[in-house]
Amino acid sequence: MIERWALVSGLRGDLETYDLIQRDLKKTRGVTALFVLGDLVGPERNCDALLDRLRNPHRGDLKPDCIYGWWEEQLLAERGFRGERKADALRLSQGEDAVSALLNTVNPSHLKWLASLQFGFIELDCALIHGSSSDVADNLTSETSPLILLDRLTRLNVNRLFTARSTKQFHLELTGGGINSQVKDLNGKREQQQEVPKRSVIGIGAGLNYTLYDIGSDKMHFLTAGSKTNPKGKGFA
Amino acid sequence: MNHAIISCLHANLPAAEAVLNDIDRQGIDTITCLGDLVGYGPQPNEVVELIRKRGIATCQGCWDEDIIDGLNACECSYPSQLAERRGHLAHQWTDDQLTDENKSFLASLPTSLRRDRLLFVHGSPNSQHEYLLPDMDAFAALERVETAGADILFCGHTHQPYVRELRDGSIRVRLQNADHGNDQGEELTLPMRKIVNAGSVGEPRHGSTNATYVIHNDATDEVEIKEVAYDVGRTCQAIVEAGLPKVFAWRLSHGFEFAEQAEDASHVCER
Numbered sequence: 001m002i003e004r005w006a007l008v009s010g011l012r013g014d015l016e017t018y019d020l021i022q023r024d025l026k027k028t029r030g031v032t033a034l035f036v037l038g039d040l041v042g043p044e045r046n047c048d049a050l051l052d053r054l055r056n057p058h059r060g061d062l063k064p065d066c067i068y069g070w071w072e073e074q075l076l077a078e079r080g081f082r083g084e085r086k087a088d089a090l091r092l093s094q095g096e097d098a099v100s101a102l103l104n105t106v107n108p109s110h111l112k113w114l115a116s117l118q119f120g121f122i123e124l125d126c127a128l129i130h131g132s133s134s135d136v137a138d139n140l141t142s143e144t145s146p147l148i149l150l151d152r153l154t155r156l157n158v159n160r161l162f163t164a165r166s167t168k169q170f171h172l173e174l175t176g177g178g179i180n181s182q183v184k185d186l187n188g189k190r191e192q193q194q195e196v197p198k199r200s201v202i203g204i205g206a207g208l209n210y211t212l213y214d215i216g217s218d219k220m221h222f223l224t225a226g227s228k229t230n231p232k233g234k235g236f237a
Numbered sequence: 238m239n240h241a242i243i244s245c246l247h248a249n250l251p252a253a254e255a256v257l258n259d260i261d262r263q264g265i266d267t268i269t270c271l272g273d274l275v276g277y278g279p280q281p282n283e284v285v286e287l288i289r290k291r292g293i294a295t296c297q298g299c300w301d302e303d304i305i306d307g308l309n310a311c312e313c314s315y316p317s318q319l320a321e322r323r324g325h326l327a328h329q330w331t332d333d334q335l336t337d338e339n340k341s342f343l344a345s346l347p348t349s350l351r352r353d354r355l356l357f358v359h360g361s362p363n364s365q366h367e368y369l370l371p372d373m374d375a376f377a378a379l380e381r382v383e384t385a386g387a388d389i390l391f392c393g394h395t396h397q398p399y400v401r402e403l404r405d406g407s408i409r410v411r412l413q414n415a416d417h418g419n420d421q422g423e424e425l426t427l428p429m430r431k432i433v434n435a436g437s438v439g440e441p442r443h444g445s446t447n448a449t450y451v452i453h454n455d456a457t458d459e460v461e462i463k464e465v466a467y468d469v470g471r472t473c474q475a476i477v478e479a480g481l482p483k484v485f486a487w488r489l490s491h492g493f494e495f496a497e498q499a500e501d502a503s504h505v506c507e508r
């Protein structure tokens with residue numbers, strides 16, 4: 001039997017989008033888990049209805065497992081949940097108005113729950129993180145140097161890193177290569193060869209763009225919720 | 238031109254003096270220090286003042302940082318709870334001893350120094366607390382040098398001197414994305430880079446009691462690891478007299494940290 005995960009991010013308070021994704025998933029075979037990789041909130045619209053739905057799923061909803069993302073980090077920092085740090089990154093990039101807009105979109109009753117969300121999940125040999133092990137803001141794309149991608153995988157010791165920060169959908173596989181290393185110390189010299197491990201980084205998209213991952217066959221499907229071509233057009237019926 | 242790189246003096250004055258004498262004898266006048274002037278040892282003020290007096294370019298070490306910022310390192314800096322407790326004791330003692338003037342000197346130190354293609358840091362370009370051990374994953378090691386935009390990275394912090402050359406590297410990738418479907422794949426050729434660890438002047442852990450440092454020739458890129466004997470007994474006695482944990486003296490007289498290797502060298506403190 002097919003077993004697949006759905007990976008979603010960047011909803012930013014958009015309940016309509018989330019609803020479309022849930023409808024898609026209802027029509028898709030084999031989806032056993034729904035991971036929401038952060039950016040549940042955002043400054044554009046009131047986020048309370050979406051947060052209510054994520055916390056209290058409707059009957060028939062696939063139950064979401066959420067982690068926090070860049071926007072939650074900004075919100076929580078500004079609300080005093082991150083020690084002395086404030087929403088500095090947001091303030092610096094978009095100014096004071098963006099900070100107050102963000103504060104206004106989330107009812108404080110949700111803060112404790114948001115603060116309880118984890119940085120990431122490790123499932124099977126996969127890491128699910130908003131940015132990367134290095135930082136929630138780490139913006140990994142298919143153009144990022146493979147050396148950096150490999151480093152992020154190595155830090156977690158996983159075979160696949162699912163990331164959302166870039167909002168892009170991509171599947172970049174490391175397929176080969178190697179490196180020679182020579183260490184000289186007071187005991188002498190030694191040589192070492194190391195191969196590139198077969199690992200990959202997956203950008204899952206944001207908003208309507210989400211990803212299905214078939215665990216058994218290691219296949220990625222990059223989808224857009226509500227679009228006519230999927231799931232049927234791509235053979236998901 | 239030859240220049241010398243020293244690290245991890247750790248308030249050990251006899252060792253610091255011996256190494257500087259050794260460097261002077263060779264007529265080398267460019268010296269770079271990779272931090273950890275204090276911690277573990279009994280002469281924090283004396284060592285800081287020696288470095289200040291000689292005007293040696295220095296970056297901030299993990300101990301220097303913690304003395305300024307308070308001990309807020311996560312437990313990852315210590316290999317065991319016992320080591321953590323002893324570390325805290327030494328931290329408190331050093332904090333009590335250091336003059337305000339010397340503290341503000343430590344606070345003023347930069348986290349890195351750069352001269353052309355040479356980069357000098359204490360632990361790694363990411364953090365003063367990250368260990369770049371000689372056998373760490375070669376790609377991750379190269380990533381540290383490459384992301385920092387350097388040809389040669391000089392570091393300390395592990396207290397084990399080494400020179401590591403990373404070469405003939407390549408990574409092949411295949412890309413699939415939403416619009417373009419499957420891509421043919423490409424190969425990235427990685428540049429040759431070097432990591433030079435200066436070891437430790439005041440708290441060596443390479444298996445001998447001798448202080449270590451390195452000399453780099455910036456014309457030939459040759460690196461020599463130097464060992465210098467000094468009066469270990471004098472420092473050990475001063476450690477005991479200062480009331481610091483006796484294990485620090487024991488460690489100095491053996492040249493390694495018994496069963497206290499950092500377990501996860503790739504761990505980066507995210508505090």
Ligand SMILES: [Zn+2]
Nearest residue numbers: 245273394396
């Ligand atoms: Zn040190």
Ligand SMILES: [Zn+2]
Nearest residue numbers: 273299300394
């Ligand atoms: Zn250190």
